[in-house]
Amino acid sequence: MSDIAIPAEEAVEGAEKKRSRLPLLIGLVLAIGAGGAGFYVMQSGLLMGGGHGAPARVQGMPDIAYVPVEQILISLPPGAPGRHLRFAAQIEVARANAAEVTLLMPRVLDVLNSYLRAVDPAGFDDPGAMTRLRAQMLRRIQIVTGEGRVRDLLITEFVLN
Template identity: 55%
Template sequence: MADEEEVEEEGSKKKSKMPLIIGLVLALAGGGGGFYAVQSGMLFGSHEEAAADSHVEAEPMPNVVFVPVDPLIINLGGRSRNQFLRFRSSLEVDGAYEAEVTALLPRVLDILNGYLRAVDVKDLEDPSALIRLRAQMLRRIQTVTGEGQVKDLLIMEFVLN
Protein backbone atom coordinates (compact mmCIF):
# COMPACT_ATOMS: atom_id res chain seq x y z
CA MET A 1 0.00 0.00 0.00
CA ALA A 2 2.87 2.32 0.61
CA ASP A 3 3.95 1.90 -3.02
CA GLU A 4 0.50 2.94 -4.28
CA GLU A 5 0.54 6.10 -2.16
CA GLU A 6 3.96 7.08 -3.53
CA VAL A 7 2.78 6.59 -7.12
CA GLU A 8 -0.32 8.70 -6.52
CA GLU A 9 1.73 11.52 -4.95
CA GLU A 10 4.18 11.52 -7.86
CA GLY A 11 1.31 11.53 -10.43
CA SER A 12 -0.40 14.51 -8.82
CA LYS A 13 2.85 16.47 -8.62
CA LYS A 14 3.66 16.03 -12.33
CA LYS A 15 0.56 17.71 -13.84
CA SER A 16 1.47 19.19 -17.16
CA LYS A 17 1.05 22.92 -17.81
CA MET A 18 0.98 22.33 -21.56
CA PRO A 19 -2.88 22.62 -21.93
CA LEU A 20 -2.77 25.98 -20.16
CA ILE A 21 -0.02 27.27 -22.45
CA ILE A 22 -1.80 26.02 -25.58
CA GLY A 23 -5.06 27.67 -24.44
CA LEU A 24 -3.28 30.98 -23.81
CA VAL A 25 -1.57 30.94 -27.22
CA LEU A 26 -4.84 30.12 -29.01
CA ALA A 27 -6.69 32.91 -27.14
CA LEU A 28 -4.03 35.46 -28.11
CA ALA A 29 -4.05 34.29 -31.74
CA GLY A 30 -7.86 34.44 -31.87
CA GLY A 31 -7.95 37.92 -30.32
CA GLY A 32 -5.29 39.20 -32.71
CA GLY A 33 -7.04 37.67 -35.71
CA GLY A 34 -10.37 39.18 -34.69
CA PHE A 35 -8.77 42.60 -34.23
CA TYR A 36 -7.17 42.41 -37.66
CA ALA A 37 -10.43 41.29 -39.31
CA VAL A 38 -12.39 44.22 -37.85
CA GLN A 39 -9.69 46.83 -38.53
CA SER A 40 -9.06 45.73 -42.11
CA GLY A 41 -12.76 45.76 -42.96
CA MET A 42 -13.06 42.04 -43.65
CA LEU A 43 -15.62 41.89 -40.88
CA PHE A 44 -18.45 44.50 -40.64
CA GLY A 45 -17.21 46.45 -43.69
CA SER A 46 -14.69 49.26 -43.75
CA HIS A 47 -14.98 52.53 -41.85
CA GLU A 48 -15.18 54.54 -45.08
CA GLU A 49 -18.15 52.51 -46.32
CA ALA A 50 -19.93 52.90 -43.00
CA ALA A 51 -19.37 56.65 -43.03
CA ALA A 52 -20.66 56.90 -46.61
CA ASP A 53 -23.75 54.83 -45.76
CA SER A 54 -24.56 56.83 -42.63
CA HIS A 55 -24.48 60.19 -44.45
CA VAL A 56 -28.14 60.96 -45.05
CA GLU A 57 -29.53 64.32 -46.00
CA ALA A 58 -31.28 65.81 -42.97
CA GLU A 59 -34.67 67.37 -43.37
CA PRO A 60 -34.74 71.10 -42.73
CA MET A 61 -36.03 72.09 -39.32
CA PRO A 62 -39.61 73.33 -39.27
CA ASN A 63 -40.16 77.03 -38.76
CA VAL A 64 -40.86 76.96 -35.03
CA VAL A 65 -40.80 79.93 -32.66
CA PHE A 66 -40.96 79.79 -28.88
CA VAL A 67 -43.10 82.56 -27.41
CA PRO A 68 -42.40 83.09 -23.70
CA VAL A 69 -45.41 83.47 -21.42
CA ASP A 70 -45.05 85.86 -18.50
CA PRO A 71 -44.42 84.06 -15.19
CA LEU A 72 -47.40 83.47 -12.91
CA ILE A 73 -47.39 83.37 -9.13
CA ILE A 74 -50.59 81.86 -7.80
CA ASN A 75 -51.69 82.04 -4.17
CA LEU A 76 -52.88 78.60 -3.08
CA GLY A 77 -54.46 79.87 0.12
CA GLY A 78 -54.53 78.12 3.45
CA ARG A 79 -55.72 74.81 2.00
CA SER A 80 -52.20 73.46 1.59
CA ARG A 81 -48.83 73.27 3.27
CA ASN A 82 -47.55 75.14 0.18
CA GLN A 83 -48.65 78.76 -0.14
CA PHE A 84 -47.64 79.68 -3.69
CA LEU A 85 -47.22 78.15 -7.13
CA ARG A 86 -44.60 79.72 -9.37
CA PHE A 87 -45.30 78.86 -13.01
CA ARG A 88 -43.33 79.84 -16.11
CA SER A 89 -43.81 78.48 -19.63
CA SER A 90 -43.30 79.00 -23.35
CA LEU A 91 -45.53 78.28 -26.31
CA GLU A 92 -44.24 76.39 -29.35
CA VAL A 93 -45.74 78.26 -32.29
CA ASP A 94 -45.43 77.96 -36.05
CA GLY A 95 -43.42 80.96 -37.28
CA ALA A 96 -46.29 82.17 -39.45
CA TYR A 97 -48.54 82.62 -36.39
CA GLU A 98 -46.04 84.26 -34.01
CA ALA A 99 -47.56 87.77 -34.22
CA GLU A 100 -51.13 86.51 -33.71
CA VAL A 101 -50.21 84.38 -30.69
CA THR A 102 -48.11 87.17 -29.16
CA ALA A 103 -51.09 89.52 -29.48
CA LEU A 104 -53.25 86.98 -27.60
CA LEU A 105 -50.83 86.49 -24.68
CA PRO A 106 -52.98 88.46 -22.20
CA ARG A 107 -55.84 86.05 -22.90
CA VAL A 108 -53.50 83.07 -22.54
CA LEU A 109 -52.34 84.39 -19.16
CA ASP A 110 -55.95 84.85 -18.06
CA ILE A 111 -56.83 81.27 -19.05
CA LEU A 112 -53.76 79.82 -17.31
CA ASN A 113 -54.31 81.90 -14.19
CA GLY A 114 -57.96 80.90 -13.94
CA TYR A 115 -57.24 77.21 -14.57
CA LEU A 116 -54.37 76.94 -12.10
CA ARG A 117 -56.42 78.66 -9.38
CA ALA A 118 -59.29 76.22 -9.94
CA VAL A 119 -57.15 73.07 -9.83
CA ASP A 120 -57.25 71.13 -6.59
CA VAL A 121 -54.09 71.57 -4.52
CA LYS A 122 -53.66 67.79 -4.28
CA ASP A 123 -53.34 67.66 -8.09
CA LEU A 124 -50.67 70.34 -8.03
CA GLU A 125 -48.66 68.45 -5.41
CA ASP A 126 -48.83 65.11 -7.25
CA PRO A 127 -45.74 64.82 -9.52
CA SER A 128 -47.45 62.40 -11.92
CA ALA A 129 -50.34 64.83 -12.49
CA LEU A 130 -48.12 67.36 -14.27
CA ILE A 131 -48.59 65.62 -17.63
CA ARG A 132 -52.37 65.78 -17.31
CA LEU A 133 -52.24 69.42 -16.15
CA ARG A 134 -50.04 70.30 -19.12
CA ALA A 135 -52.46 68.67 -21.55
CA GLN A 136 -55.40 70.53 -19.99
CA MET A 137 -53.59 73.87 -20.18
CA LEU A 138 -52.53 73.26 -23.80
CA ARG A 139 -56.09 72.44 -24.81
CA ARG A 140 -57.36 75.67 -23.22
CA ILE A 141 -54.61 77.71 -24.91
CA GLN A 142 -55.42 76.17 -28.29
CA THR A 143 -59.07 77.08 -27.78
CA VAL A 144 -58.14 80.72 -27.11
CA THR A 145 -55.55 81.11 -29.89
CA GLY A 146 -57.27 79.01 -32.52
CA GLU A 147 -56.63 75.49 -33.76
CA GLY A 148 -53.21 74.79 -35.26
CA GLN A 149 -51.45 77.94 -34.09
CA VAL A 150 -49.94 76.65 -30.83
CA LYS A 151 -48.25 73.27 -31.23
CA ASP A 152 -47.10 72.67 -27.67
CA LEU A 153 -46.80 74.10 -24.18
CA LEU A 154 -43.36 73.86 -22.63
CA ILE A 155 -43.34 74.14 -18.84
CA MET A 156 -40.14 75.87 -17.81
CA GLU A 157 -40.87 76.22 -14.10
CA PHE A 158 -43.47 74.62 -11.84
CA VAL A 159 -42.49 75.26 -8.24
CA LEU A 160 -44.64 74.97 -5.12
CA ASN A 161 -43.41 77.11 -2.21
Protein backbone atom coordinates in the same frame (compact mmCIF):
# COMPACT_ATOMS: atom_id res chain seq x y z
CA MET B 1 -33.57 -3.62 -23.29
CA SER B 2 -34.77 -3.14 -26.83
CA ASP B 3 -35.47 -5.93 -29.29
CA ILE B 4 -34.62 -3.68 -32.26
CA ALA B 5 -30.95 -3.22 -32.90
CA ILE B 6 -29.51 -0.65 -35.30
CA PRO B 7 -26.52 -1.89 -37.22
CA ALA B 8 -23.35 0.03 -36.38
CA GLU B 9 -22.85 1.10 -40.01
CA GLU B 10 -26.27 2.87 -40.20
CA ALA B 11 -25.75 4.62 -36.82
CA VAL B 12 -22.43 6.13 -37.93
CA GLU B 13 -23.84 7.07 -41.34
CA GLY B 14 -26.81 9.01 -39.74
CA ALA B 15 -24.54 10.89 -37.32
CA GLU B 16 -22.25 12.08 -40.13
CA LYS B 17 -25.13 13.54 -42.15
CA LYS B 18 -24.93 17.36 -42.12
CA ARG B 19 -27.95 19.45 -41.29
CA SER B 20 -29.20 21.70 -44.05
CA ARG B 21 -28.50 25.43 -43.64
CA LEU B 22 -31.31 26.42 -46.00
CA PRO B 23 -33.86 27.21 -43.20
CA LEU B 24 -31.28 29.39 -41.44
CA LEU B 25 -30.53 31.32 -44.63
CA ILE B 26 -34.23 31.78 -45.43
CA GLY B 27 -34.86 33.08 -41.88
CA LEU B 28 -31.94 35.50 -42.14
CA VAL B 29 -33.13 36.88 -45.50
CA LEU B 30 -36.68 37.30 -44.18
CA ALA B 31 -35.45 39.08 -41.03
CA ILE B 32 -33.34 41.52 -43.05
CA GLY B 33 -36.24 42.13 -45.44
CA ALA B 34 -38.68 42.76 -42.59
CA GLY B 35 -36.24 45.15 -40.92
CA GLY B 36 -35.76 47.08 -44.14
CA ALA B 37 -39.50 47.25 -44.77
CA GLY B 38 -40.13 48.48 -41.21
CA PHE B 39 -37.46 51.15 -41.59
CA TYR B 40 -39.01 52.34 -44.87
CA VAL B 41 -42.52 52.47 -43.41
CA MET B 42 -41.42 54.56 -40.41
CA GLN B 43 -39.17 56.91 -42.39
CA SER B 44 -41.75 57.57 -45.09
CA GLY B 45 -44.47 58.35 -42.54
CA LEU B 46 -46.84 55.65 -43.74
CA LEU B 47 -47.34 54.53 -40.15
CA MET B 48 -47.82 56.82 -37.14
CA GLY B 49 -47.51 59.90 -39.27
CA GLY B 50 -49.98 59.36 -42.01
CA GLY B 51 -47.98 61.53 -44.37
CA HIS B 52 -50.43 64.42 -43.94
CA GLY B 53 -49.84 66.77 -41.06
CA ALA B 54 -46.43 65.29 -40.32
CA PRO B 55 -43.75 67.95 -39.99
CA ALA B 56 -41.63 68.36 -43.07
CA ARG B 57 -38.09 67.04 -42.77
CA VAL B 58 -35.88 70.08 -43.11
CA GLN B 59 -32.15 70.34 -42.75
CA GLY B 60 -31.31 72.36 -39.65
CA MET B 61 -33.96 73.86 -37.45
CA PRO B 62 -37.66 73.27 -38.05
CA ASP B 63 -39.90 76.20 -38.89
CA ILE B 64 -41.03 76.85 -35.31
CA ALA B 65 -40.90 79.70 -32.83
CA TYR B 66 -41.34 79.91 -29.09
CA VAL B 67 -43.54 82.57 -27.56
CA PRO B 68 -42.74 83.16 -23.89
CA VAL B 69 -45.53 83.18 -21.31
CA GLU B 70 -44.93 85.70 -18.55
CA GLN B 71 -44.32 84.30 -15.10
CA ILE B 72 -47.55 83.76 -13.17
CA LEU B 73 -47.59 83.83 -9.37
CA ILE B 74 -50.65 82.25 -7.77
CA SER B 75 -51.55 82.34 -4.06
CA LEU B 76 -52.59 78.91 -2.87
CA PRO B 77 -55.36 78.38 -0.30
CA PRO B 78 -54.56 77.50 3.33
CA GLY B 79 -53.59 73.86 3.83
CA ALA B 80 -51.90 73.62 0.41
CA PRO B 81 -48.39 72.12 0.13
CA GLY B 82 -46.96 75.62 -0.37
CA ARG B 83 -48.10 79.21 -0.14
CA HIS B 84 -47.49 80.18 -3.76
CA LEU B 85 -47.23 78.60 -7.18
CA ARG B 86 -44.77 80.17 -9.60
CA PHE B 87 -45.42 79.17 -13.21
CA ALA B 88 -43.67 80.07 -16.47
CA ALA B 89 -43.81 78.47 -19.90
CA GLN B 90 -43.05 78.74 -23.62
CA ILE B 91 -45.64 78.18 -26.33
CA GLU B 92 -44.39 76.34 -29.44
CA VAL B 93 -45.96 77.75 -32.61
CA ALA B 94 -45.28 77.77 -36.33
CA ARG B 95 -43.08 80.76 -37.14
CA ALA B 96 -45.90 82.25 -39.25
CA ASN B 97 -48.26 82.23 -36.25
CA ALA B 98 -45.88 83.74 -33.67
CA ALA B 99 -47.13 87.32 -34.07
CA GLU B 100 -50.79 86.27 -33.79
CA VAL B 101 -50.18 84.23 -30.64
CA THR B 102 -48.14 87.09 -29.11
CA LEU B 103 -51.04 89.44 -29.82
CA LEU B 104 -53.40 87.07 -27.96
CA MET B 105 -51.07 86.72 -24.93
CA PRO B 106 -53.34 88.66 -22.51
CA ARG B 107 -56.14 86.16 -23.20
CA VAL B 108 -53.70 83.24 -22.80
CA LEU B 109 -52.52 84.61 -19.44
CA ASP B 110 -56.12 85.05 -18.35
CA VAL B 111 -57.10 81.47 -19.20
CA LEU B 112 -53.95 80.03 -17.55
CA ASN B 113 -54.41 82.16 -14.44
CA SER B 114 -58.07 81.13 -14.13
CA TYR B 115 -57.28 77.45 -14.63
CA LEU B 116 -54.35 77.32 -12.19
CA ARG B 117 -56.41 79.06 -9.48
CA ALA B 118 -59.18 76.48 -9.90
CA VAL B 119 -56.91 73.41 -9.61
CA ASP B 120 -56.97 71.56 -6.28
CA PRO B 121 -53.47 72.01 -4.76
CA ALA B 122 -53.64 68.54 -3.17
CA GLY B 123 -53.36 67.08 -6.67
CA PHE B 124 -49.89 68.60 -7.18
CA ASP B 125 -48.35 65.68 -5.23
CA ASP B 126 -49.65 63.13 -7.74
CA PRO B 127 -46.87 61.87 -10.08
CA GLY B 128 -49.08 62.32 -13.16
CA ALA B 129 -50.23 65.80 -12.17
CA MET B 130 -47.78 67.69 -14.38
CA THR B 131 -48.79 65.77 -17.49
CA ARG B 132 -52.47 66.29 -16.77
CA LEU B 133 -52.02 70.01 -16.01
CA ARG B 134 -49.94 70.52 -19.15
CA ALA B 135 -52.54 68.83 -21.35
CA GLN B 136 -55.38 70.88 -19.84
CA MET B 137 -53.48 74.17 -20.22
CA LEU B 138 -52.46 73.35 -23.80
CA ARG B 139 -56.06 72.62 -24.75
CA ARG B 140 -57.24 75.90 -23.23
CA ILE B 141 -54.52 77.85 -25.05
CA GLN B 142 -55.46 76.18 -28.35
CA ILE B 143 -59.08 77.19 -27.84
CA VAL B 144 -58.11 80.83 -27.13
CA THR B 145 -55.65 81.15 -30.03
CA GLY B 146 -57.61 79.17 -32.56
CA GLU B 147 -57.19 75.66 -33.92
CA GLY B 148 -53.84 74.87 -35.54
CA ARG B 149 -51.83 77.85 -34.27
CA VAL B 150 -50.27 76.33 -31.14
CA ARG B 151 -48.28 73.09 -31.37
CA ASP B 152 -47.18 72.53 -27.79
CA LEU B 153 -46.78 74.01 -24.31
CA LEU B 154 -43.38 73.71 -22.67
CA ILE B 155 -43.44 74.29 -18.91
CA THR B 156 -40.19 75.99 -17.91
CA GLU B 157 -41.02 76.75 -14.29
CA PHE B 158 -43.46 75.12 -11.85
CA VAL B 159 -42.44 75.89 -8.29
CA LEU B 160 -44.44 75.50 -5.09
CA ASN B 161 -43.04 77.57 -2.23
